Amino acid sequence: MDTLAPLLSKLDPIIGPWLATARDWATSPAAWSQFVALVLAWALAVGLGRRLGPRLGALIAPKAEARGLIAQARRWSLLLLPLLVPLLAYGLTALGEAFTRSLFGSGAVIAFGKRVFLFLAVRAFVRDILTEPFLRLLGRYILLPAAALYALGLLGPITLWLESLTIELGNIHFSVMALIRGAVAGALLFWLGSWSNRQSADYIRAQDGLRPATRALATKAAEMAIFGAAFLLLMSIMGIDLTAVAVLGGALGVGIGLGLQQIAANFISGVILLVEGQTTVGDYVELDGGEKGTIVKMTARACVLETFDGKWIVVPNEHFITSRVINYSDQGSANRYDVSFQVSYDTDLERLAEVVLPAVEALPFVLKSPEGPDLELAGFGESGVDFTLEYWVNGIDDGKNKYASQVRFAVWGALKAAGVEMPYPHRVVELRQGAGA
Known part of the structure; x- marks a missing residue:
């Protein structure tokens, strides 16, 4: 009891007047009359709420297919319908407060009732409207206690008491x-x-x-x-x-x-990259340092490249500004590739294009624009004639696409079907007998 005495002495200025007011209301006929008025206001608010709630809901609710800011605002307004009854009670009580004061000479009970109805509105707001976990947590442990203290008339005194409690950190002073x-x-x-x-x-x-x-x-x-x-x-x-x-x-x-x-340079370089747009997410790039891959993320400090084998390479933004960058794709632009093959010297070279090109043109990924497949004589090798087949595709020849492999299969099939021989190295060994043998 000795330890509680100082605490009770500090709380007495706060709780004492409230207890005295409660005793006065319990013995005052005027206070009881105001309590009856509050009950009637609440009953009238409940009745009006039951009648007006469904009608307001039907009036506010937008059509199911409606979109846009107005429709979204109307949907949000529907969430506020649980506040209808306590706010109606608060409004009815506020309208009758002046009449009550003129009739009874005091409106303390009516003012208390208004605060209670406001607390009920806050309670409905926290319980029925707030769905975000963080906001509900704040509402449950901050807003509701504050509304309860306000309804009891204790919020002001407790606020002043907390303002009087100060914390000092060196020369810095601030209240609780x-x-x-x-x-x-x-x-x-x-x-x-x-x-x-x-x-x-x-x-x-x-x-x-x-x-x-x-x-x-x-x-x-x-x-x-x-x-x-x-x-x-x-x-x-x-x-x-x-x-x-x-x-x-x-x-x-x-x-x-x-x-x-370095951090500032990378940040500024990142802004420059975003403004210029020469490299962006989805591009396949290769840097002077040997890093190459598809840009999957651009941050304030670095770009993240994803290689064909699924590895991620973090490249500082400054490297894209200060070094040479090869951009193979600008959001799906066409790229040219080539495959090489060799045919026998006995082949009719004039007829070779008629054999190979239709097979390559039939592949669904090979483009006709900016240029269709083209066959070029590349040189004369030791075992056969070298040719290069150039073709355009809309994308990158990577581990996912494998364009070159499919083109080689098409060339192989066309040459086989036409009976064109693809040579392999031959070696002729001559055995010479010495003159004295």
Whole structure:
């Protein structure tokens, strides 16, 4: 009991007036009359809610096939229907408050009833409307207790008490209330920032008229703007002077200039890549350093290449700016490849094109534009005549496509069907007998 005495003495200024008010209401006929008025207001609100709820739902609900912002807003409005009854009770009580004060000379019970109805609205909001787990957690452990304290008239005194409790860290002083306010505001702001970032990213990706690089740049710019605004707003809510943030930004700029040159260079190079759009996600590239593969991701620091065998190579963005880059594909552009083969010297070379080209042209992936398959005489070898067959395809000859293999099969089949011999090396050995033998 000795340990509880100091705590009770501190809470007495808060709880004492509330207990005195409760005793006065319990013995006052005017207070009981106001309680009856509150019950009637709630009953009337329930009756009106049962009649108006279905009609409002039918009026607000859009058609199932409706799309767009207005239809989405109407669907969101339907979620607010559970608030109808407590808000009607709050409105009816507010309309009758002036009459009650003139009739009874006091409206303290009516004011308390308004706060209770507001608490019921908050409770319905948390229980029936909030579906996001994080928001429901905040509503259950922050919003509901605050609404309950407000209904009991204790929110103001407890807030003042928390403001009086201060924490000191060197020359920095802040109250417990400021710490709580900053934690709640920070969590809510950065959740809202994450949600806004997802919505803006989905909207930007859905714009088919923009190049992929432009969409990626717009997504990153929106992300930086959203979280930057959230950070500055949080600093303002917590009462932190933004000039200190400016000084910190200046120091950070010096640090970037001295010790983070590579990171800054890669970041700026990434922005340049996104703006120019010469290389983008989906392109197959090869760098001077030997790295080659399909770009599957472009971040602020590096590009991720996926090789034919499924390995990922992380290449800093600076390498795409300062070194020579071969881009084999620009979002599905055509590429030319060739295969080589050899025929016997006894072959009718004038007729060879009529044998090979139709077989290659019949392959579904071989293009007729910008140029159809072309057969060229490459040289005269030791065992036969060398030919090169050039063809165009819409894509990259990689482990997934295997264009060259299918073309070689087509050439082999055409030559076999026409009876054209494909030579192999021969060696003639002459045995000479010596003159004295």
